[in-house]
Amino acid sequence: MPDTSPALRRERRSTRAELRHEAIGRLVGPLLRAPGPDGGAALVVDLGGGAGTLSVELALLGHDVLVVDPSPDALAALARRAREAGVGERVRGHQGDARALPGLCGGRAVDVMLCHDVLELVDDPATTLAELAAAMRPGASLSLLTAQxxxxxxxxxxxxxxxxxxxxxxxxxxxxxxxxxxxxRLDADATAALLGDAGLDVVEVTGVPVLADLVPEAVLDSSPRARESLRRLELAAADHPDLRGLASHLHWHAVRR
Ligand SMILES: C[S@@+](CC[C@H](N)C(=O)[O-])C[C@H]1O[C@@H](n2cnc3c(N)ncnc32)[C@H](O)[C@@H]1O
Incomplete structure (x- = not known):
């Protein structure tokens, strides 16, 4: 279901970046519609959230977001961006990695865990996924983006x-x-196995993007019509099982057992 929130469509980007951002908004938006366990704001943790492009937008939607990232520069940019957006109190940054999670959430289990473009950088993806799963409440969603x-x-x-x-x-x-x-870069079956071993059941796998990176930028720059056609093509191809292997990234929605 498309997320039409203006917050998820705020920034001006290149066509490819825009398509990717829209796709991620479409995929992450529905995971956040379920409120936290007390009916209030969900606790969202963004592991490797970096400068917070997504985190700040989620905070604008009313969620409490904790970004855990080893980069002090990224966290400084996150704090600045959150302050400028007026959500400085909703976005917390912590310098570290997934090992820090148990001590960070004040006894509260995570409702939505984000891990985008990070498994490619960690020492051991299996350990990281186990650490993420351990911080999530049963039934909580993981939004995982992996380079394929x-x-x-x-x-x-x-x-x-x-x-x-x-x-x-x-x-x-x-x-x-x-x-x-x-x-x-992970193969799809290896990622599925890693998720299963960590106690995370896969709900949906989507290509992000499937074909957009294969279309020459010059074609997109020259024609708004080509951009719109590509948007429609991406939407049609995102869940196509035969085309998914072409996708530069896969988005995995998985739920903690
Ligand atoms: C490619 S960026 C992705 C940023 C953001 N998640 C996004 O999708 O825009 C990778 C991020 O992972 C962080 N990172 C690197 N190693 C990490 C680790 N072991 N644990 C958590 N984050 C890590 C980097 O500092 C960087 O901010």
Whole structure:
């Protein structure tokens, strides 16, 4: 169901970034409609939330957001952004990683856990997912965004970076080479297994984006009509099981057992 909140559509972005942001809003919005256990605001934790692009928007919707991130620069930007948006009191930043979660929520279990573009950077994804699950109440939602190996291979091949495509395909961690900033890209079945092992049941898997990264930017820049068509194509392709393998990222909605 599309989330039409103006807060989730606030910033001006490139077409690809806009499509990605819209897709994430559509996917995360419904998870937040269930209030916290006392009927009040949900407790949302954003692991690796960075400078808070999403967290501040969620706080604007009335939720309490805790961002846990090892980067002091990102947390400083988060605090500034939250203050400027008038939600400084609803957004809390903590410098650390998932190991810090037990001591951070004041005995309150997490209602919605976000972990976007972070499993690619942690030492051990299985441990991180177990730590996230342990902080969530039973029935709580996890919104997980992961870089997908097959999508990276397709994209590198499409732009002629064939050696990198080959490396990503053959490397056990899906890396494109020694300079790859990511420690890994996950295959879909490996992610599903990791989630299951952590006690998280998968509800839905969606490509974010599926095809947009494969469309030349020049085409999008030259024509508003092409942008609109791509938006419709992305919507149609997001859940398509055969096309999902092309997606640069997968969004996983999983629920704590
Ligand atoms: C690619 S950014 C994603 C930011 C944000 N989640 C988003 O989707 O826009 C990755 C973030 O993960 C953080 N990070 C790196 N290692 C981490 C770890 N071990 N635990 C938690 N966060 C980590 C980085 O500081 C950075 O803010």
């Amino acid at each position: 190996r097959s999508g990276a291979v397709a994209l590198r091949a499409a732009v002629g970076r064939v050696e990198e495509a080959l490396a990503a395909l053959s490397d056990p961690d899906g890396r494109t080479g020694p300079d790859d900033p990511l420690l890994r």
